[in-house]
Amino acid sequence: MTEPQNTNTSGMPAAAQQDSVDAILRRLATRAMGLxxxxxxxxxxxxxxxxxxxKRAIRYQDIEDGIRGDRPPVPHDLRWRFAYHEAGHAVVHHALDLGPIRSLHIDTGQGGYNLVGFHAWATDTRDWYENMLTMLMAGRAAEKQMLKxxxxxxxxxxxxxxxxxxRLAFDMERTLxxxxxxxxxxxxxxDPGAVLDRDPELVARVHARLExxxxxxxxxLRRRRTAFHALAKALFDAQAMDETAVLHILTDSELLRGS
Known part of the structure; x- marks a missing residue:
């Protein structure tokens, strides 16, 4: 016989209640990043x-509405575009082991954005700069792949x-x-732009790196389509995801690929 679980007045086990509270607090903290x-x-x-x-208790929605301010909801199609774009950056960042992904956001007045970190031990090599270029181009690659x-x-x-x-490709050609x-x-x-405007050969080399x-x-993104699609869907629904939520999807998808 199992021991009876501690429950709150609603009948939810105490541990589950705490997990629910923690999840809400994490989501609010993620939505509030930058404030x-x-x-x-x-x-x-x-x-x-x-x-x-x-004449009631404070609710999650009260705080979330305050964080969002008076911004209107992001239109459905634009919200998907933001989700694909930021998920693309995150999947490639993770695939190339550039560092941690702190959070992803698509519900802002300025569009989507991500907060990521970088492993110090991997910087300053040619491979690292090429990986950085790949990560920076991943949002555009995601839009192209999903939205054509x-x-x-x-x-x-x-x-x-x-x-x-x-600028990074320019520096690889000129200073690094x-x-x-x-x-x-x-x-x-x-002023790299001024140099590029008058040097067609340099333009060709820099553009070739970007391509x-x-x-x-x-x-x-094609090879990791399961992770990419899952992360984009989760981000579309949640609109803001913290490091734990992002990593959960990326690592689960890797396990599925390996099985």
């Missing part, structure tokens, strides 16, 4: 006031995927010693 302490204090204060006015067309979401600003990848033409020359420049990284990212 200041003052922001969170204000959100909690307003949520308590809302609950008090309704790409958006401007990977470009358009100085901190975009395409901007970072272009990995160039296919005169690799020993150190030739820095404050190779894009093709490689697409290959990784």
């Amino acid at each position: 200041t302490g003052a922001d969170i204090e204000r959100i909690v204060r307003e949520a308590r006031l809302k609950a008090r006015r309704g 067309r790409v958006s401007s979401g990977s470009g358009g600003s100085d901190d975009s995927d395409l901007a970072r990848a272009t 010693g990995f160039g296919s033409g005169h690799p020993l020359l150190y030739r820095p420049h404050r 190779a990284a894009l093709d490689r990212a697409e290959t990784i």
